[in-house]
Structures are given as C-alpha cells and as structure tokens.
Amino acid sequence: MLDLKQDWSKLPSRTTMQSEARIRELDRPPSPDVQSKWDIPELVVVGAAVSGRIVQEGQETRNFALDFDSFERAAVEAVQAGAAFIHIDTGGIAAIMESGLSVPRIYDKLTSGIGQKLAALDLDWVPDANILRGETFAENLYPITAGLVETAMMAPRFPLEWMEATAKAVDDSGCKLFLVIHTAAEVELAQRLILSKGLLTPPICWDVLIGYPYDETTNIQGTYIKHPRAMMDELALIVDRIREVDPDGFVMVNASGRAGHYLAVQAMLMGLHVRTGTEDMAFRFPHKDELIESNLETMLRARMTAEVLGRRLATPDEYRQMIGLRPRSDNA
Numbered sequence: 001m002l003d004l005k006q007d008w009s010k011l012p013s014r015t016t017m018q019s020e021a022r023i024r025e026l027d028r029p030p031s032p033d034v035q036s037k038w039d040i041p042e043l044v045v046v047g048a049a050v051s052g053r054i055v056q057e058g059q060e061t062r063n064f065a066l067d068f069d070s071f072e073r074a075a076v077e078a079v080q081a082g083a084a085f086i087h088i089d090t091g092g093i094a095a096i097m098e099s100g101l102s103v104p105r106i107y108d109k110l111t112s113g114i115g116q117k118l119a120a121l122d123l124d125w126v127p128d129a130n131i132l133r134g135e136t137f138a139e140n141l142y143p144i145t146a147g148l149v150e151t152a153m154m155a156p157r158f159p160l161e162w163m164e165a166t167a168k169a170v171d172d173s174g175c176k177l178f179l180v181i182h183t184a185a186e187v188e189l190a191q192r193l194i195l196s197k198g199l200l201t202p203p204i205c206w207d208v209l210i211g212y213p214y215d216e217t218t219n220i221q222g223t224y225i226k227h228p229r230a231m232m233d234e235l236a237l238i239v240d241r242i243r244e245v246d247p248d249g250f251v252m253v254n255a256s257g258r259a260g261h262y263l264a265v266q267a268m269l270m271g272l273h274v275r276t277g278t279e280d281m282a283f284r285f286p287h288k289d290e291l292i293e294s295n296l297e298t299m300l301r302a303r304m305t306a307e308v309l310g311r312r313l314a315t316p317d318e319y320r321q322m323i324g325l326r327p328r329s330d331n332a
Contacts, residue, residue: 044273129152155186260282
C-alpha cells in the first residue's frame, strides 16, 4: 500500500503505477500457492445398496443379488472392498419376499447372516434399512426397534402422521433417519413436514436419489437426466436447496439409473458422500449398454475414484462420528 503519511502530491498516480507494473506472461505464472485449497473433506463415506432388483425386468442378471445367499455374499464383498454401510432392502426380490418369511424374519435372517460373516472376518459395518416393508407400523419399524440397524431411509412423500411417527421413533431409538430426496420439491417437503417440527436431532442426514428409471406407471416423480449437463445441473440444484435449509447436513448421493457412477464422481467432486450398488443402477457407463458385473465392481470403482480425487474411504466408525452415532466400541 502507498504510504499515506507522505505528501500525496509526491505519490505516483494510477496511470504511472500501471505503466511501471510488471506484466506476467502466461509462461511465467506466480507461485501456485496464490490459489487457496478447496474446501473438500478428505474422508468420503461410500456404502452399497446390494439388492439386484434393478435387473428384474428384461436384463441379464449376472451376479446381481436376487436371493438370500447372493444378497449376503454381495454385502460381505462390498464391506471387504471398503463399504462403510450396507443398505438392506429386499423389496422386488421375489426369492426373498415370496419365501414365506415375514418381514421381521427376513431382516433377522439377512442382518444375522451378514453380521456373522463379517464378524468372522473382524470387519465392522453400519447396517441401514428400508423401513417401508410390512403390514403394520411395528413391522415397518422392526429393523429399528429390534436393534438390527443403525440408520434408515424415508422420503418425505408418505402419509404425514406415519412420517411424523417414523421420524420420532427412529430418532428416539438413537438411530439416524436419512431424508431421501428425488426432486428439489421434496427438500421443501422435508423442511416443512419434518425438520420444522424438530423431529430429528442434528446433524440432519440427506440421501439424494435422482436419475432412477421411471415410466408412466411409476408412483414417484422422476428426474429427467438425459446428458452430463442435465446430471450436473440437477444434482447441484438439489444440493443448493438442501444447503439453504440445512447448511451443515450430511449429504449422500446415490449412483443410480443410466448416470450411475457418473453421479458418484460428481458427488465426490462436490465433497459429498456416495451410495453405490446394483439396487439403483445396472449399466457400467451412461453411453454404453454394458451391464455391471457385480456389487463388488461398483465398490472397487468408487474406491478407485476416491483415491484418484485425493479422498479416503471413511471407516464405519468415522462414518458414525460424522452422522452423530456412537462408535462401535461404545456399543460393545
């Protein structure tokens, strides 16, 4: 800065200083550290939704999880590859839902089977549940009340009294409820119907599920993602709306639909977290019809992407800490 204590008539003018200023050519850049570091966390949570229901109509199934054994195998492989959590949803899997077992017994069988196999490998995991299944509220919430899972998912588009009761019951249990967002409008619904009533303890957890396949019979609003720009715009829009109502929330993005892993890449670039797996996506690339080989492939690709982008996969306990759950050692 110019010395303002001097005689200003002796100080150089803008024109003089500009004419004497050093002009840098592009081949002589300043020190790289003139650009500050981006605010992106090193840790990235990656989990897997291992159901294979995405291919139940009209696609070759390959190694997708479509029965109890393959579901358990896919879950264990995903955790071995670095998944912090496993999303358990058996809806649409005939070999499981039509097995004769009740919804509670299905969750008992899967969580115990996966848990025992991982315990034998000395591997930790965070079980996550879909709580839409069952004939009664008790069956809906069974994975929570039975202590089988630590997190659960709910979109803000169901009967209001059911959503209010579900949010309170999950929160009172010490588990975390993720608000599943399919469109920007659902962010406002989540704020108005759930968050404004103080039903959830911060940090608030969000799960963005866009680009999922839909047609005229689908019972939710779909998101039209036709090309990369549409994907980037849509995800950025929804995350902006979330940050407006919840600046400090935990935001996870599902690799889903034709966009698939491209959504995971964008999420990691934005400093967000990722749910991958064959529940929501079938294709390896948006511009090809190559089917993913297995859930393990999706986890290995996510881990590789994180490493390339300078982020490290969070452990289950690091994930628990981010969302306000007690570490595993405290639950022992």
